[in-house]
Amino acid sequence: MKKTIAILTVAVCAGAMSASAALLVGWDDNFNQPNNGSTTPPPKTATGFSGLATPDANLNWSRTASAASTDGTFGTLAGAGTETGFSDGLALNNGNNGHFDFTVTNGTADDYDLDFFHFDAGATRPKAADNWTLSVLSGALTVGNVTSGVSPNGGGTLVWAENDLDLTGLADNTLEAGQSVVFRLDFVQDGTIQYEGGHNLYLDNIAISGTVIPEPATLGLVAAFGGAVLFIRHRFMI
Known part of the structure; x- marks a missing residue:
């Protein structure tokens, strides 16, 4: 007994x-940059979720096959199926500022707590736009800045930082059934120079993870x- x-x-x-928190929506090799005519394949998603990655209108982002984060994780979220060989990532070129908006829609019949926003980022030279801010731009969650930080600058060598940004401190981090939210990840340079050849910021493996709320x-x-x-x-x- x-x-x-x-x-x-x-x-x-x-x-x-x-x-425990699991992948809901993730982007690793499926970005849409209008300056190179690429289309938008669907991101990796949990059943019932959908997502859209939208760049700013300044055409400073480009797809790059030479600087992808290939460790197989979103931030440190393991086992999510990101590329492990060189595929592609995003480059914010020549010291320019820029942002990406990430839309997540809960098409399931359940409510979910969004727990983390994951991404990998790094810069190669000092004039890159390596200062980042994550905010909730619109939608069902608490709107406003979430947190900010600085990506590592390798001085000519790309060094990736794996970021797992906690969303549980928001007054409302619940994405109910049928609701959407738009996150903005913004990158800016420290100084006043807005063009410096080769001073690039690189971004890859972006994801949102969360947990279902039991009925x-x-x-x-x-x-x-x-x-x-x-x-x-x-x-x-x-």
């Missing part, structure tokens, strides 16, 4: 641990099951 109780307890714990009936079932385990333990231990 003790063995049975232990198995039931492990089953409850396993159910709780399975609710009240499911929570009630888990609570009832846990209560039953405690009752059985009490009944057979006395």
Whole structure:
């Protein structure tokens, strides 16, 4: 009986641990830059989710096959199926400022908490637009700046930083069924020079991860099951 109780307890714990953040939408080799006529293949998505990556209108972004992050993760989100060989990434060229907007739509019947915004970024020379800010531009989540930082500058060598930006501190980070949200990832240069040949910022492997919110009936079932385990333990231990 003790063995049975232990198995039931492990089953409850396993159910709780399975609710870790998972990929909802991710972009790694499917960007749309109007300056090179590329189309937009669909991003990697969880079932029922969709996404769109939209560059600013200044045509300073380009697709590049020579600077892709190929470690197989979005930020540090592992097992998400990004490219591991050179495919393509994004380059913000010649010290210019720019941004990308990332739209996420929850087409499922469930509500989700959005937990992290992941991306890889790095710069090769000091005049690159390596200062970044993530904000919620519009949609169902709390609108406004989320956080900011600086990408590493390799002084001629591209060094990728894996970023996992926490969204759980937002007043509302829940994307309900049928809702959409638009994130903006903005890159700016420190100084006043807006053109410096070869001073490029590179961006790749962008994703949003999250967790499904259990329905009240499911929570009630888990609570009832846990209560039953405690009752059985009490009944057979006395």
